[in-house]
Amino acid sequence: MAFASRLQFFVRTDGKTLVFRANSSDTVRSVHERIHLITKIPVVEQRLIYRGKQLQCDKSLAECAIQNDACLHLVGRMRSTGHSKAWRIIDDIISLVRRLCEGETVPYALKTIRTKISEYLSMTPKDDDDPATGHLQLFMSFSVPAALVMLYMSPIRDNKEHAEESIRHFLESCITELPKSLRSRCAPIVLEFCNLLRRIASDDPLYLSCRSSFGSMMKVIKVRWVSKHTESVKRAISIKEIFPFVKELADKLSKDLELSLHTIASLGTWSDVHDFKMFLRPLRTVMSGYKGFKHPISLPMENEHRHVLLCKEEVELLYQVFEDMLKKMGECLFRMEQWLSANVSGEIDIACPAWPQYLTILKELNGISKLYLGSEEEFWTILSMRKRALCMLVVRYAKRSADHKWLLEHKDIMDFESRRHLVMMMFPEVKRDFQEQHEMLIDRSQLLSESFDYIANAKAESLHGGILMEFKNEEATGPGVLREWFVLVCQAIFNQQNPLFVACPNDRRRFYPNPASTVEPLHLKYFNFSGRMIGLALMHKVQVGIVLDRVFFLQLGGYSISLEDIRDADPDMYNNCKWILERDPEYIDSDALGLTFVREVEELGLRRVVELCDGGKGMVVNSKNRNDYVDLLIKHKFVTSISQQVSHFAQGFGDILSDLGLQKFFFQSLELEDIDQMLHGSGNDISVKDWKAHTEYNGYKFNDPQIVWFWKIVRKMSPQQKKNILFFWTSVKYLPVEGFRGLASRLYIYKSMEDISHLPSSHTCFYRLCFPPYPSMTIMEQRLSIIAQEHVGCSFGTY
Incomplete structure (x- = not known):
């Protein structure tokens, strides 16, 4: 209903057309003043004509019967400008839009508008920031976004399609026609498109595209705590202008999280997660870097700095967003653990499109938690309670392209498998080319x-x-x-x-x-x-x-390095230092040990004395400085002497x-x-049962005599012989901690056509062991015992 009280109309003068938006209760004088800001024509020299009558300044637009899409005529002289060519292009666009809104059929209208937009952006000054800003400012000053949105809302056939294609073309052309250094100057224009289209419907596809484009600009535009109203395209975006998008996306995601609690299917692609992240990060950066208050923020904010109170509502609403989404995420992780406990089938990756997005949402919530007093502890407490679900998300969905430092900074929340998965992504991906x-x-x-x-x-x-x-x-x-x-x-x-x-x-x-x-x-x-x-x-x-x-x-x-850390490296030093620290002070102070702050070092068969600190030879170890002595002794042997x-x-x-x-x-x-x-891998002896469970056969069947004999023979071997057989077979000398499940593939036994006098052979790349159908278990055992010798098993494979 707020939209119905707003008017959009054209003002035509001297061959140029302006577009205005105003409330129906606004006066004609306010329109004159806005025209003055754009054209510099003094208000006293302006005359507005509508339907053949001059409009009186003290009347409201409603009293003058001004309607949407109305065309007013300005009597007055348009001043010259330094961007005259740009003005002409903009005027052509707006004039064409007006004609279309009036129902006129214009040949090649869409092509013309697109061409004019490309021409306008391509002629933007590339080398000087201020002229570029002035050039792009005209797009806003003449309300081109309002004109195109007016066309988008037009009930006339094809107008909506023309407007949509034109606006999308503008979004694309900002990237193709402008250098990176100037793309941020288009952000206020895209913001204007967003604000206008959002009034139509928050799920309008064109609005969603504009919102995503604006979100992608958050990487390069400057965001401020507050900003004064200005028409300059160069102006910074304020928290108040960004926050509505954050709130809108948070509400949508909250509903999606609620839905994911009750189903593991029927969810969309969750593209909103990306937009949520893009809008939230600059907002969070500004809040964390603002010096108007201390961090983390303590709520309520009554006693905060007056500048902070200008955005008090947004600061408190962001906290509500955090609390709501954290609660939902906790419930979702709990539901995940229930599904995992129920042994959901291996198709769960496909059936749960919401799950891959959980990590992104959690990362953003972690960032918000740092802003508010007590929230970070609350966040990690919930994640520690849902450790199993978190670890599953990490192992299945954490990708190289994302930053996972926030998780690794709390490594105690995760298990070995998830920590390993994250640090392995610090390495480049091994190429097979x-x-x-x-x-x-x-x-x-x-x-x-x-x-x-x-x-x-x-x-x-x-x-x-x-x-x-x-x-x-x-x-x-x-x-x-x-x-x-x-x-x-x-x-x-x-x-x-x-x-x-x-x-x-x-x-x-x-x-x-x-x-x-x-x-x-x-x-x-x-x-x-x-x-x-x-x-x-x-x-x-x-x-x-x-x-x-x-x-x-x-x-x-x-x-x-502390004393407890050297226990394995030097047990004698560890025990001696413990003894010194645990003796009675009186005994240590009696100088019964005869120790000073020195250490004897042996190099190339020669012993020399090294001072642990300046004047160490003259410093006697006593009960007051013995802790310092032990620390310096450990530091010298295990830090200083091996630092290079x-x-x-x-x-x-x-x-x-x-x-x-x-x-x-x-x-x-x-x-x-x-x-x-x-x-090192697994320190356990090789499990033949696990080995057998991960082996397949080619040419043999699992119940063939040769296969039955093979496993009987291997089962009787010593742990070292089993390792030698495995190394001969795969070139794997130490199994991963998961056992055979952790290998790159399953193992294979192939029937070879060699004579039975031949020893087994292997293709270590493919984990293949090959042997002929030996006629007896005795012959097979003799052959296997040869390759089970360590000096034979090494490098015996084919490839």
Whole structure:
């Protein structure tokens, strides 16, 4: 009904046409004043004529019987302008619209309007901001948006289609005809289209297109807390102008969330989620950066700064949006867990189009929660209660194109599988195109040195596409050979005959950099190489049987080292430091230990004394400074003495990530146990039952004698023999933590046509084991026992 009280009419003068919108209660004088703002013609010189009569200034438009689409004539002289050509183009557009609204048939009307719009935008000054602003301002000053919307509402046949195509053409032309630096200048024009079309219907397709276009401009336009009314196209958009779109979209999404509680089908594409995100982010940015009040915001806002109170309603309504949508999301996640517990079929990805959008909505709610006191804690409390649903969303729907830092900053909310999924997206996606892969030809007898040359000297970008690896004088190539190479090189790097790393006494799988690695002249380059190798192994999802010690892992994440962290790396130092800290103060102060702030270091068979701080030799350890002594002792051995080694390893590891700046965050996003499982894989013995369940047959049937014998023989093997058989079969030496389910594909046993005197063979790329139909279990056992030997199983496959 508010729309019915508004009038849209034309004012014609000196061959030019203006479009106005006004309330029927507005006076004629107010129209004269608005004409003055546009044309600079003094009000006293203006005369408005309608139906042959001059309109009196003190009369209202209703009293003068002015109707929608009316054409008034202005008697007065239109002043010249610096954009005369642009004025002529705009006047042509408005005049054509007026003729169409009056029912006149105009040949090629749509083509003409589209051509004029393109011509107008293409002639926008490109090099100077102010002339461009003045040029585009004419589009608003002459109310071209109002004219086109008037045409869109016209009951005359074809007018609506002409208007819709023209407006859509304008939206597209803003991108095609204007450079990026000027596109933001069109935002107020698109906002005007939105405001006009929204009065028709909030679900009008043309309005929705304009709203999406305006939302996409939020990336480049300037948004302010408040802004004074101005006709300038250059003006900033205010919170009050953006918020109606946020509220409108939030209401729509709230209804969709409610619907998704009751059905796992029948939902749309949820394109509104994207628009909600685009409008919300600049609004949130302005609120979080505004200095008129302290953050987070405490509600109610009665005592806030007066400028804040200008947008008090929007600030409080945004909080209501947050509370409503968070409640709905909590209910949706609970409903998800119910469906998961009910063992919904594997088609659930297709049946639940709403679920992929949940993460986007949660991310935006997380951003809002930071604005209001207590809301962030409330948000993460609800997510921790729905951990299972959240983790499922992450593993199934989190994509590389999105920013998931907000989730990883709360890694304790997620399980290992979801944390692993998110950090793996920090690596480039492995390419399968051979032309994009880094090619290597390695001599097994020179494994470490040649691998070092290929990897350490390569540009980091060349390793992002993947690796094509083969051994000299061997036909095999492909993923199976690559997996074998990873395992062999990593074992060589961490071999204790090399001086690079030290194995932990209590867990020989764990390593940290050797302070004495300087005996190797190229040791820092080798640490960079080691970091690249570990990064590449993770990127290619190869378990190499190596894990990092806690002191090493923490430093890669930028954390400090405490006494408890060195328990595995140096049990003797750990016990000695604990003993010092737990002794009675009187005993320590008696100088019975004879300790000062120094440490003895052995290098190349020689021992030397290093001061832990300035004047350390003269500082006696006592009950008051013993904590400082222990901290400095730990820092020297596990931080200072290996800082260069850690730095170069981190640099090499970061080279493999999509962004070097993610290196610390990668390790901060994981627990030590996570990286253990990603690098080492399962520590459990191989389950033959699981193995058998993930194996298929070609040429054999599951109940053929040879298959029955095979599993009986494997079941009797030692754990190491089973690993050797698996490695021979797949080049997988260490199973993922999920077991066989975590491999890239199922395993296969093929019947070969070889003579029964032949040993089994394998195609490691495809996880195929091939053997002929041996006539007895004894013969098969003899053949399998040969390939179960570790030195035989290595590199025995075909490809």
